[in-house]
Amino acid sequence: MQKPLILVTNDDGITAPGLRSLIKFMKEIGDVIVVAPDSPQSGMGHAITINNTLHANLIVVDDVDGAEQEYSCSGTPADCVKMGLQELLDRKPDLCVSGINHGSNSSINVIYSGTMSAAIEAGIEGIPAIGFSLCNFSLDANFEEAKPYIQKIVKQALANGIPKGVVLNVNIPDVENEPLKGIKICRQARANWKEKFDKRTNPMGKDYYWLTGEFELLDKGEDTDEFALANNYISVVPTQFDLTAHHTIQQLNNWNLNEH
Amino acid sequence: MQKPLILVTNDDGITAPGLRSLIKFMKEIGDVIVVAPDSPQSGMGHAITINNTLHANLIVVDDVDGAEQEYSCSGTPADCVKMGLQELLDRKPDLCVSGINHGSNSSINVIYSGTMSAAIEAGIEGIPAIGFSLCNFSLDANFEEAKPYIQKIVKQALANGIPKGVVLNVNIPDVENEPLKGIKICRQARANWKEKFDKRTNPMGKDYYWLTGEFELLDKGEDTDEFALANNYISVVPTQFDLTAHHTIQQLNNWNLNEH
Numbered sequence: 366m367q368k369p370l371i372l373v374t375n376d377d378g379i380t381a382p383g384l385r386s387l388i389k390f391m392k393e394i395g396d397v398i399v400v401a402p403d404s405p406q407s408g409m410g411h412a413i414t415i416n417n418t419l420h421a422n423l424i425v426v427d428d429v430d431g432a433e434q435e436y437s438c439s440g441t442p443a444d445c446v447k448m449g450l451q452e453l454l455d456r457k458p459d460l461c462v463s464g465i466n467h468g469s470n471s472s473i474n475v476i477y478s479g480t481m482s483a484a485i486e487a488g489i490e491g492i493p494a495i496g497f498s499l500c501n502f503s504l505d506a507n508f509e510e511a512k513p514y515i516q517k518i519v520k521q522a523l524a525n526g527i528p529k530g531v532v533l534n535v536n537i538p539d540v541e542n543e544p545l546k547g548i549k550i551c552r553q554a555r556a557n558w559k560e561k562f563d564k565r566t567n568p569m570g571k572d573y574y575w576l577t578g579e580f581e582l583l584d585k586g587e588d589t590d591e592f593a594l595a596n597n598y599i600s601v602v603p604t605q606f607d608l609t610a611h612h613t614i615q616q617l618n619n620w621n622l623n624e625h
Numbered sequence: 626m627q628k629p630l631i632l633v634t635n636d637d638g639i640t641a642p643g644l645r646s647l648i649k650f651m652k653e654i655g656d657v658i659v660v661a662p663d664s665p666q667s668g669m670g671h672a673i674t675i676n677n678t679l680h681a682n683l684i685v686v687d688d689v690d691g692a693e694q695e696y697s698c699s700g701t702p703a704d705c706v707k708m709g710l711q712e713l714l715d716r717k718p719d720l721c722v723s724g725i726n727h728g729s730n731s732s733i734n735v736i737y738s739g740t741m742s743a744a745i746e747a748g749i750e751g752i753p754a755i756g757f758s759l760c761n762f763s764l765d766a767n768f769e770e771a772k773p774y775i776q777k778i779v780k781q782a783l784a785n786g787i788p789k790g791v792v793l794n795v796n797i798p799d800v801e802n803e804p805l806k807g808i809k810i811c812r813q814a815r816a817n818w819k820e821k822f823d824k825r826t827n828p829m830g831k832d833y834y835w836l837t838g839e840f841e842l843l844d845k846g847e848d849t850d851e852f853a854l855a856n857n858y859i860s861v862v863p864t865q866f867d868l869t870a871h872h873t874i875q876q877l878n879n880w881n882l883n884e885h
Contacts, residue, residue, distance in 0.1 A: 411670030548882040605870040610863040
């Protein structure tokens with residue numbers, strides 16, 4: 366039987382440890398082709414490159430447990446998926462996985478996430494897709510603990526398919542001395558970022574800013590991804606790209622916008 | 626009575642005719658402050674600038690019918706809104722409007738749209754917000770025809786508020802010889818882009834690509850934005866940033882991910 370073909374990408378760039386781990390985990394399940402950014406693309410949201418050229422180079426990063434093929438691409442995560450599906454892969458992949466991101470993409474972070482934009486792009490193009498993120502920013506984060514869970518989710522997705530119009534947003538808590546407790550299917554917690562702009566003056570005397578901020582959770586729900594993560598569970602949020610707030614259509618019709 | 630304070634932004638850049646028109650339309654309704662990108666940011670999705678510095682300059686673009694204040698910002702549309710709300714405005718605006726975009730942001734385009742990412746960012750931060758787009762890419766597109774409709778939608782939003790967790794995605798058909806027929810509240814049509822990568826060779830003999838593609842409508846529904854636009858109606862899609870596909874949570878629970 367033909368092994369499933371798995372397209373692997375991320376937003377931290379092709380040499381990121383999280384991607385290298387995900388490739389190894391996927392190699393035990395299927396054939397792996399990598400199309401990943403040649404440089405970090407965190408916070409790129411669903412950006413695509415329409416006013417610039419794109420490059421893709423076939424490269425070898427590591428021989429042991431490596432992918433069948435790896436392409437280093439100059440674009441955003443969404444570009445990588447578009448290019449992989451349309452130009453670089455010989456056949457349609459059975460699954461696209463993105464990550465493992467160095468840092469959380471839970472709650473409202475899904476909106477800013479390059480990791481999830483790659484998965485969503487695959488979903489839009491009809492490929493079952495999953496984004497994986499570990500809630501730890503450090504380069505030497507431990508991805509091994511999550512391996513059996515990631516493989517279980519991937520195998521279930523390959524066996525059952527993912528509901529149409531949906532991609533999975535999987536976040537893994539950063540546990541150090543405690544074990545992971547399991548997996549919870551969740552909804553996205555309501556939250557936002559309380560921005561703080563760090564204002565500085567450059568050597569020429571001109572002001573500039575760094576965007577910083579603090580995550581502000583606005584949701585105490587026990588069915589949310591944030592609650593799951595805080596309790597050492599892996600969160601799985603089914604995430605859709607039909608953004609319509611269907612439940613508000615009637616309310617807006619009451620505005621009577623066509624009356625004079 | 627204090628006039629409403631309206632934050633105006635876009636993704637085509639601070640000198641784009643669509644933004645200049647929107648400023649004029651809003652000046653007839655409230656006080657206007659502009660925080661817009663200093664260069665075109667189309668296709669930026671919900672990108673934010675986390676690995677680079679940001680600049681904002683108070684500028685004067687035009688005196689007649691101009692805004693109270695205008696800031697030209699080095700960041701993405703989402704950055705502009707964050708910076709406006711947190712750093713540049715003295716008080717919380719009553720409304721944020723983004724656009725008028727030169728080109729459609731209907732259907733799946735909402736995902737890639739810098740115009741809508743600015744509106745969504747304002748929505749996340751609790752500000753009622755609307756993105757406006759005209760389905761015409763040309764720089765000399767006629768925005769005047771849409772003026773009464775845009776003003777009507779804005780006045781209704783100020784009077785009624787916008788449902789919580791929702792921003793409005795307004796698209797205006799490009800009518801030339803026919804009148805606009807009115808406004809329809811719609812859902813986002815299912816669609817994707819059939820990418821085509823235009824492969825070329827640079828003077829050094831290296832391959833590169835331009836991302837191009839064709840819009841592929843997968844949805845014949847008469848309640849969609851695409852149907853409204855094709856029939857000369859302005860489409861209004863209530864758009865949410867809770868991406869959870871709530872209806873699929875039970876189905877995913879059936880995967881029994883915690884069984885051994």
